[in-house]
Amino acid sequence: MLFLELNQKNIFVAAGVLKAGGLAAFPTETVYGLGCDAFNSTALARVFEVKRRPRFDPLIVHISRLETLQRLADFGLLSPVERERVRVLSQSLWPGPLTLILPKKDAVPPLATGGLATVAVRFPAHDAALALIRKSTGAIAAPSANLFGSLSPTLAAHVRTQLGEAVDVILDGGKCGIGVESTVLDIRGTPRILRHGGTPRDKIETLIGSVGASGAGPGDSHVKEESVESPGQTASHYAPGTSLFLHAEGRLSALEAEADAAYLFFSRASAEGFAAADGENVFFLSESGSVREAAARLFETLHTIDSLHFARIHAEKVPAEGLGPAINDRLSRAQSCLRR
Numbered sequence: 001m002l003f004l005e006l007n008q009k010n011i012f013v014a015a016g017v018l019k020a021g022g023l024a025a026f027p028t029e030t031v032y033g034l035g036c037d038a039f040n041s042t043a044l045a046r047v048f049e050v051k052r053r054p055r056f057d058p059l060i061v062h063i064s065r066l067e068t069l070q071r072l073a074d075f076g077l078l079s080p081v082e083r084e085r086v087r088v089l090s091q092s093l094w095p096g097p098l099t100l101i102l103p104k105k106d107a108v109p110p111l112a113t114g115g116l117a118t119v120a121v122r123f124p125a126h127d128a129a130l131a132l133i134r135k136s137t138g139a140i141a142a143p144s145a146n147l148f149g150s151l152s153p154t155l156a157a158h159v160r161t162q163l164g165e166a167v168d169v170i171l172d173g174g175k176c177g178i179g180v181e182s183t184v185l186d187i188r189g190t191p192r193i194l195r196h197g198g199t200p201r202d203k204i205e206t207l208i209g210s211v212g213a214s215g216a217g218p219g220d221s222h223v224k225e226e227s228v229e230s231p232g233q234t235a236s237h238y239a240p241g242t243s244l245f246l247h248a249e250g251r252l253s254a255l256e257a258e259a260d261a262a263y264l265f266f267s268r269a270s271a272e273g274f275a276a277a278d279g280e281n282v283f284f285l286s287e288s289g290s291v292r293e294a295a296a297r298l299f300e301t302l303h304t305i306d307s308l309h310f311a312r313i314h315a316e317k318v319p320a321e322g323l324g325p326a327i328n329d330r331l332s333r334a335q336s337c338l339r340r
């Protein structure tokens, strides 16, 4: 891990790390973020691994130019009124501590959005953060740079203590000015604040009229990360349309192969002994048995299987190491959603 003071040269170094699919912790005006290229699924999986999140919660994608919104958000899914809200808010409050929830473009990897159909976008008001985003890939996914269940970091030293060698570079930009996370606002339908934060509600209401609230306060960020109310847990969350049956780790290969069912194995090795292991209805999250790769491919694989309209999906739990619990959580929710 490189622990670097903030200057032009080191921003360039960190940008190189991000472009190469690495992880860089960087300051913003709110808290430190743990960034990666928002379009790189393997790097996104590593972010969850490093934070030791037991779930794939949706991340915020950070941009440094308004035009980048076109790559992330599908404005065709918004009404004229909603589009106007985005225009007014982005022109008046960006750059700044406001995150907007927008319908996502297909190209945004599902791991960046926790499988949701929406993407969270923020344009931070921090010169170094903006330079880093601009010099790397222009769209950087970044949760707060803390371990799951811990408070958000407002100093580079907080990041080093919590994440240390697990990240590739930490840019030390001193203390974050605001110190609480951005306000998260869903602009669709009746606008709603999902998380109170750095942009006060009345500032938003002056621009777009009254907004509802249904979120925890910024001071509750550590509580919020553990809360079952997080968007990753709600019914709008992606679940396959095909019935999914989740089996214990290593038990899938003992099933009798049925032609109208899909079989989702963790690895090639775990399918050993399965009668139809080479069939077109057999899928592997990671051929080689890498939990990180399995995480990076999870949502896409479920989508693919779903689109093939099998009668049912049989999946197995993956080993409970690293991202394993987050993958298993997702698989068991894919199962329970169907039994509602």
Ligand code: TXA
Pocket (backbone or CB within 6 Å): 028, 030, 031, 032, 033, 034, 057, 058, 059, 060, 097, 099, 101, 113, 116, 118, 119, 120, 122, 124, 142, 143, 144, 145, 180, 181, 182, 183, 184, 194, 195, 224, 230, 231, 232
């Ligand atoms: O100030 C901030 O926002 C910091 C800095 C680094 O920019 N980032 C941050 O990220 O706080 P994180 O991952 O710790 O919190 C993201 C919040 C979570 O409450 C998450 O549920 C919500 O944003 N969120 C992200 N995508 C969402 C979506 N598509 N729908 C609803 N909520 C979403």
Ligand code: MG
Pocket (backbone or CB within 6 Å): 143, 144, 152, 221, 225
């Ligand atoms: Mg956080």
